[in-house]
Amino acid sequence: MMYVIPEDIEFIVPVDLREALELINKLNNVKALAGGTDLVVDLKTGRFKPKYVVYIGGLKELRYIRDNNGSLHIGAVTTIQEILDSKIIAEKAPLLRAATEKFAYWQIRNTATIGGNLCNASPAADTAPPLLVYEAIIKAESVRGSRLIPIREFFKGPRQTALERDELVTEIIVPYKDLENSGYSYFKVGRRRGYDISLVAVACVVKVEGGVISDVRLALNSVAPIPVRAMNVEKTLIGKKPSLEIIEESSKLVVYDISPISDVRAPIEYRQYMAKLLTREALLEALKKTGVM
Amino acid sequence: MCINMVKVAFKVNGEHIELDVSPRELLINTLRSKLGLTSVKYGCGIGECGACTVLVNGEPVLACLTLTVDVNSKDIITLEGLSKNGLTDIQRAFIEEGAIQCGYCTPGFIIMAEYMLREVPNPTISDVKEYLKGNLCRCTGYINIFRAVLKAAKSRVSR
Ligand SMILES: Cc1cc2nc3c(=O)[nH]c(=O)nc-3n(C[C@H](O)[C@H](O)[C@H](O)COP(=O)(O)OP(=O)(O)OC[C@H]3O[C@@H](n4cnc5c(N)ncnc54)[C@H](O)[C@@H]3O)c2cc1C
Numbered sequence: 001m002m003y004v005i006p007e008d009i010e011f012i013v014p015v016d017l018r019e020a021l022e023l024i025n026k027l028n029n030v031k032a033l034a035g036g037t038d039l040v041v042d043l044k045t046g047r048f049k050p051k052y053v054v055y056i057g058g059l060k061e062l063r064y065i066r067d068n069n070g071s072l073h074i075g076a077v078t079t080i081q082e083i084l085d086s087k088i089i090a091e092k093a094p095l096l097r098a099a100t101e102k103f104a105y106w107q108i109r110n111t112a113t114i115g116g117n118l119c120n121a122s123p124a125a126d127t128a129p130p131l132l133v134y135e136a137i138i139k140a141e142s143v144r145g146s147r148l149i150p151i152r153e154f155f156k157g158p159r160q161t162a163l164e165r166d167e168l169v170t171e172i173i174v175p176y177k178d179l180e181n182s183g184y185s186y187f188k189v190g191r192r193r194g195y196d197i198s199l200v201a202v203a204c205v206v207k208v209e210g211g212v213i214s215d216v217r218l219a220l221n222s223v224a225p226i227p228v229r230a231m232n233v234e235k236t237l238i239g240k241k242p243s244l245e246i247i248e249e250s251s252k253l254v255v256y257d258i259s260p261i262s263d264v265r266a267p268i269e270y271r272q273y274m275a276k277l278l279t280r281e282a283l284l285e286a287l288k289k290t291g292v293m
Numbered sequence: 294m295c296i297n298m299v300k301v302a303f304k305v306n307g308e309h310i311e312l313d314v315s316p317r318e319l320l321i322n323t324l325r326s327k328l329g330l331t332s333v334k335y336g337c338g339i340g341e342c343g344a345c346t347v348l349v350n351g352e353p354v355l356a357c358l359t360l361t362v363d364v365n366s367k368d369i370i371t372l373e374g375l376s377k378n379g380l381t382d383i384q385r386a387f388i389e390e391g392a393i394q395c396g397y398c399t400p401g402f403i404i405m406a407e408y409m410l411r412e413v414p415n416p417t418i419s420d421v422k423e424y425l426k427g428n429l430c431r432c433t434g435y436i437n438i439f440r441a442v443l444k445a446a447k448s449r450v451s452r
């Protein structure tokens with residue numbers, strides 16, 4: 001069954017983005033295919049049964065990493081491995097790099113794209129927590145033009161996004177200026193090294209100025225229908241002097257930011273427990289990187 | 294039903310290949326069924342086992358999740374290509390260390406080990422574990438595989 005993609009599907013390889021957008025606008029029951037690490041599996045299992053598949057993974061104009069005025073601009077079909085290997089990302093958005101380091105394994109990372117990771121909208125997507133922390137902006141394009149969607153409004157539910165039927169994500173914009181020179185960390189627990197679909201992951205950035213926490217942002221995946229920011233934890237920490245006590249106390253509040261479920265991968269109690277634990281560890285590690293703890 | 298066949302041209306193990314394929318054809322099937330390269334193993338079909346790993350432009354990729362149209366004009370290496378001139382040092386080390394039982398996972402491991410040794414000529418045991426973490430073996434328990442890869446690394450460095 002998993003040998004082939006079932007017969008009744010037509011694949012189309014557009015020559016450029018414009019053609020891709022026209023096809024997606026014109027055709028009914030159509031899906032875009034980037035790296036295919038989610039979609040090829042979904043086509044094999046029949047979870048999705050599109051009539052047409054438009055192959056966007058080969059569109060060179062959507063594959064780039066650029067630094068522009070305090071923001072990184074990442075083309076949607078840039079692969080996870082390209083992000084992991086990128087010097088600009090390591091320097092300007094090290095938290096995003098840290099998350100891609102924990103992303104699956106070599107063979108998958110070489111194919112999986114950042115756009116596919118977001119558009120697949122799995123609650124476990126590993127690029128989502130860091131991008132929530134950076135308050136990234138998703139550029140969506142269609143034949144009607146383009147619009148910018150703040151990442152916090154992008155995820156609508158498991159496998160559901162704010163995209164219109166005929167829109168493609170073309171770029172991810174990562175503003176990093178505010179978070180330069182801050183401590184960061186990404187913690188993730190999965191079932192198996194390599195097949196690391198996360199059970200809980202926490203992304204964290206902390207900035208300390210004048211001895212107090214001047215900015216702190218945390219985001220988690222796999223603990224709610226969509227990846228979430230931990231606003232209750234953040235609020236408790238802001239303006240405080242970093243200490244073990246305040247970390248301990250604030251990380252417990254993460255349970256008010258999340259709404260985990262029990263599923264085949266883990267029960268609710270485990271996810272709650274791990275969310276608290278990883279939040280604490282993530283804060284500690286990020287603060288260590290700032291040099292204050 | 295309308296099947297739009299696509300012409301693809303790519304290199305496999307140094308040889309130029311031109312084929313008409315359906316754009317939904319998966320690389321694993323092109324390699325195994327059309328080109329007879331049966332070292333590329335079908336383990337899970339969903340990206341979890343690494344048995345179908347091949348090198349595409351020098352990078353390891355899963356043939357079970359790759360469309361053949363996507364390798365157009367690219368350069369593919371399978372284990373047949375690596376061992377064109379006889380057993381490689383990694384293959385010999387696998388045999389010597391008993392790193393093979395049923396052998397089904399072996400080609401994938403050897404491709405990944407080859408990739409690692411090109412990137413990290415002097416690997417530690419944790420490098421080996423990191424690079425091979427996407428490959429599953431149901432038989433050997435990994436210890437002998439790690440030992441074999443480290444042995445091959447050593448022999449390469451001292452060469
Ligand atoms: C073995 C294995 C391990 C994995 N491990 C991880 C992991 O550790 N962490 C993790 O986060 N994920 C993991 N994944 C999931 C998957 O690899 C990622 O979600 C990946 O980033 C998807 O990208 P893709 O390019 O392969 O997407 P595709 O499969 O090509 O597409 C996914 C979905 O998004 C849509 N889409 C793609 N690009 C666009 C676009 N530009 N605009 C609009 N829609 C688009 C497609 O139509 C499709 O519905 C794993 C998958 C496998 C098979």
Ligand code: FES
Pocket residue numbers: 334335336337338339340341342343344345346355356357358
């Ligand atoms: S067959 Fe491709 S990863 Fe298992």
Ligand code: FES
Pocket residue numbers: 392393394395396397398399429430431432433
């Ligand atoms: S030797 Fe049998 S699966 Fe590895």
